[in-house]
Amino acid sequence: MLRHVSVSFLTVIALLPSYAVVHAAPVPQLSLPAVTTVLPANTPGLVLVNAKPTAWAALDRFNPLPESLRIPFSAPFLPGAIDFTQDIQPWLGDQVAVALVPTAGSIAGTVFQTLDASAVLVAPIKDRDRFDRFLSKLKATRGNPDIEREYKGVTLLQWSASAEETSPATEEPDATTQRSIPWRGFVQPTRALLGQPVKQLVAQLETIPPASEPEEPSSSDESTDPDETPKPDKPSDFDASELLKPKGMAIALLPGNVAVAVQAQTLEDLIDARAEKEPLTQNPLFRRTLQHPHAERSLLTSYGNVAAISKFILAIVKASPASTFGLGLPTLYESQLSALTKLYSTADSHVWLQPEGIHSQVNIYYTTPRPDLATRATSDANQIMTRLPAATFLSASSRNFKEQWQTSLKESQNDPNTQLALTGFRESLRAVGLDPEKDVFPWMDGEYAFFLFPARGGLFNSINSKLDLGVGLMIQTSDRAAAELALKKLDQFVKKEAKGEVVIVPKRLKGQSIVSWEAKDRGKTLSFLSHGWVDANTLVITTGVTPMAALNPEPYLPLHLNHTFQTATASFPIPNDGYFYVNMGATLSFLYNLILPPVSTSDSLFVQEFQRIAGTVRSVSTSNSATADAQRLDSLWVLAPVKQPQ
Structure with missing residues (x-):
């Protein structure tokens, strides 16, 4: 770890x-x-x-x-x-x-x-x-x-x-104001960072009077014991203006x-x-x-x-x-x-x-060279990107979780916090009928990716009709039999614990065998989780049969051929240990469609400023790698160029 x-x-x-x-x-x-x-x-x-x-x-x-x-x-x-x-x-x-x-x-x-x-x-x-x-x-x-x-x-x-500097115009708010309106301490930094439109909005917020505090009992209150030791004042919440004193x-x-x-x-x-x-x-x-x-x-x-x-x-x-x-x-x-x-x-x-x-x-940089920690070059590195859809909003990929888990256990022996987190992770898997060391980690020796992508139907679309979102986990393995055994144990556990409320249904999707977890939702059958194999050694788990259809047996257009992804990762070192990638344009479009209509008119200035700034970023990506001398983390913010006049 x-x-x-x-x-x-x-x-x-x-x-x-x-x-x-x-x-x-x-x-x-x-x-x-x-x-x-x-x-x-x-x-x-x-x-x-x-x-x-x-x-x-x-x-x-x-x-x-x-x-x-x-x-x-x-x-x-x-x-x-x-x-x-x-x-x-x-x-x-x-x-x-x-x-x-x-x-x-x-x-x-x-x-x-x-x-x-x-x-x-x-x-x-x-x-x-x-x-x-x-x-x-x-x-x-x-x-x-x-x-x-x-x-x-x-x-x-x-x-x-x-x-x-110590004039009343810049002195910190009194204690009552701090407790009543905790955001007042952020007024000056907000003005400095977000520009004139937000200055106007913040100026309006400053005019809001502080909420009244409950009145303290008077000294003549019969219920007050004059000999009682006064309680210390409650510490006020942190105020960002402390940084600007x-x-x-x-x-x-x-x-x-x-x-x-x-x-x-x-x-x-x-x-x-x-x-x-x-x-x-x-x-x-x-x-x-x-x-x-x-x-x-x-x-x-x-x-x-x-x-x-x-x-x-x-x-x-x-x-x-x-x-x-x-x-x-x-x-x-x-x-x-x-x-x-x-x-x-x-x-x-x-x-x-x-x-x-x-x-x-x-x-x-290492204190002494560590060639054993250097990223190893492989002929099939990052091949899992060929299985993700081009329209992916966000993805995080790496390789050999089995080895990473073993390294984490070894290096966290004297770290109580990490040990506690690892124990919690183990217990969460045991809670669904799987022994992590026996049933899960041994076969997770290939590349893996967690990703969000646009998809109709499935779990999230059933929650909100605007949530056209699929969530996927893709894992490559050299031991498919062990992986299938773990999936079978998981299916049997869910079927037993659900007591008829969840049905485990084998299906065929475009000629491929998959498994669907289904339940009744407002009188209709809902597939809220599905797992299957997209090739001989690549397992996919996603939020229902409909999202699975966009991935199995392969996406219409894979991520590695997407121009935005290529631009975001082309300048990173090779070999590397994987990518974190966000398609900002697609992600913002999804979020705007989901949340912008309810935004009130009073917040429009802030929204416009946020959209203007966020709209300059096309993608955000990172990649980690290691040489014999150092660990390395590369990041790239791809920005929209200024439009040239016609």
Whole structure:
């Protein structure tokens, strides 16, 4: 389980500092980002952002995206009067870093501070005169710094939260409002992210008065015991405005660069760490990130040390209340983190543009080469895609569940959470009369796919006439006899437990033998599940005979010949361990037909904005693979191009 599930966790590690990372690295001679020369070699993690306007202008060939998604980076502690294009871009170098700073004296690069106290933004200065004009405007807008001093030869400027930031217009709602209308805390971020139409809608929502609270009993209430110890106030729900509370700002004027943080102590840690270690550019693990074949094309690139980032995450989880973000945080066990750091050294990610859209790749590198974990090339890889229909809304495929299950059991021995989940999975199968280790997993040694596709009739169409949806599970096996025995046990169990309410009916469909589970629905016979074989070794289970007809013996047009699917997967590494794929156009059309008519007029602005943004995405796909050196996760967002005038 660790090898398969940990990819998602390590993907978060790779992207933790903010987004992902950019660099500049021609193959013959490595080009080193200027900002990385002022960061120490033990930097736990960073994000490099391509600040070249031409790089982001390349997005213009796709249908317009929201402006909030097109800005390379933002510095929320700068006053609103500071304009990025006019005040920052003229002096800004090619790449900006957002990094975690090792605490002073921490040779290992272990960070145990909060994110605010550890994050620093480092920007290169290519035009000192224009930077000085920016700094003068900052002082005029925000006021002169509260403190201006020298620290080990570096000038530090420090501001506390400004009067502008603490004005009533931006202060957080009172406790009553928070409890009555929990979404009020999301007003400002919603405005920033979703644009002007939603601003108008949110402005209307803000005018709604808060619901009245039940009155507290007065002090003269006879039922109140004056000697009774008052109960503590109930903790209020998480409010997103906590993330937007006014913060201070500190600036360090480094050679050729400016570093910005929430507090001066962070900058002092950076200065101290630079004195302890050589520059980050001398770290061979970081240089490997810069040598990625698509690094020169990247808009964003990230780098993280797995051990340091894991400890940082653990420290945050331990210090956070269980109600943080309104959700219980998952428990992280130090034994799990220890296992991760033994297997993996660093993680990185790159994001670049290609003709179809936006491609991203995450690599999680092993501490030592693991050729035994590399994806094996096979002549029939991903052949199961030839059995799925071209109109598939969503599919998720992989191979050899038998081996994946055995690996999960082995790698989760010291993981109570995973053990609990695996036990629950076992029990769910036993509940329907099957022993997973004896009846199910041993024959699941080929490719498999779970998929959603358009289909009339069957289970979902009986629930709602607009739910033209089929759900399928397709499994290839080298032991058909064992699979048929398991299906027979399942059929007999259902027949026995249903006590006549469900009938197991053998049928012929286009000359093929299938089995249908049928029941009475409003006086009519409903086939709500069906299973059968579409070839000698491929089993299909789906939500009724009618959906089965679209798959057996083969779909009218298979998925692998569909242009949308081909575009979504053609640039992924081969060999790979399967695909996750969403046809956004078909899926959105299905959802709009299902839910849009009931949408009220008051929500139309939000719906229109959502449709505009979602309509720019044609497909979303991912693929995971592994080499001897790393696990890899590729993702591609295929975007609609701008229509050219006739």
